[in-house]
Amino acid sequence: MLSENQIIYTYLHLASDKKLTKALLSKNVIAIAYETVEESDGSLPLLTPMSEVAGRMSVQIASHYLESAQGGRGKLLGGVPGVRPANISIVGGGTVGINAAKIALGMGANVTIIDINPARLRYLDDVLHGNINTLTANRHNIANAVRSSDVIIGAVLIPGALAPKLVTNQMVASMKSGSVIVDVAIDQGGCIETIKPTSHSDPIYVIDGVIHYGVTNIPGAVPRTSTYALTNATLPTIVDLANNDLTKLLSTHKGLAKGVNLYKGKITCKPVADTFSLSYTPLDKLI
Ligand SMILES: NC(=O)c1ccc[n+]([C@@H]2O[C@H](COP(=O)([O-])OP(=O)(O)OC[C@H]3O[C@@H](n4cnc5c(N)ncnc54)[C@H](O)[C@@H]3O)[C@@H](O)[C@H]2O)c1
Secondary structure: OOOOOOEEEEOOOHHHOHHHHHHHHHOOOEEEEHHHOOOOOOOOOOOHHHHHHHHHHHHHHHHHHOOHHHOOOOOOOOOEOOEOOOEEEEEOOOHHHHHHHHHHHHOOOEEEEEEOOHHHHHHHHHHOOOOOEEEEOOHHHHHHHHHOOOEEEEOOOOOOOOOOOOEOHHHHHOOOOOOEEEEHHHHHOOOEOOOOOEEOOEOEEEEOOEEEEOEOOHHHHOHHHHHHHHHHHHHHHHHHHHHOOHHHHHHHOHHHHOOEEEEOOEEOOHHHHHHOOOOEOOHHHOO
């Protein structure tokens, strides 16, 4: 039902959906993806609120599926005096990662965050007062952490691109039966090799005895929180889009221009073009 020159301003996650990308290209629309709109410091202001919700929820979801009635290992995240807490490893220490860590720490779990960015690990160590273990992301560290974890939270992001598969099939097979994987990064294809998209109505499946949760829209479960959090961030730009000429707006608002993934039949987001080996056209050549 889309028509030429219409503006679509929403989450798109095109790198994980070639069919959607092709369909939008054929409609010659202007597709602005919330998840690649940037602030001047490189942060992602329209992804952040949903990452906060999903990060916090990921741990309560994992805690639920760890219960034995759900097929889990039957472990309480925080343990009790005299009994060890559960081990949670969070792969990716950005917004999802730190929010997952805060909830997991609050529940008393033993938390490890794995990230590729040493400055980010330093920051996490500081703000979480040394209450977490930090690990540099490499195959060896990830394999060891996965093997000893009751819960893995997938939370990496390379903006616009397909997530790298950091946790392999073999690593998943090394986990104990009844362990839980919540791959929040599933909207960009997921960072766990065994993950596939699931829905709120049918959220989990089991591989090698490990419960996999791959819901692509986790915040949809708590809309009374998520809708307010999201529209707080998106509404000012919606007003700008309604009141201004689009090309003028895009040439002055560089962060919004970063959100333009498709422009009238051309791909203007390089990671999306690269993912599908399609041609890339910089937006400033088109407006
Ligand atoms: N499923 C859902 O409902 C849902 C909701 C919100 C967000 N998300 C997704 O969660 C993912 C994470 O979002 P975010 O806001 O936390 O992103 P972010 O940019 O804040 O954090 C990503 C982190 O991944 C790290 N990283 C990148 N490459 C890595 C690698 N090779 N190894 C280890 N770490 C690496 C980065 O250094 C960064 O700290 C995104 O895919 C986002 O779209 C999903």
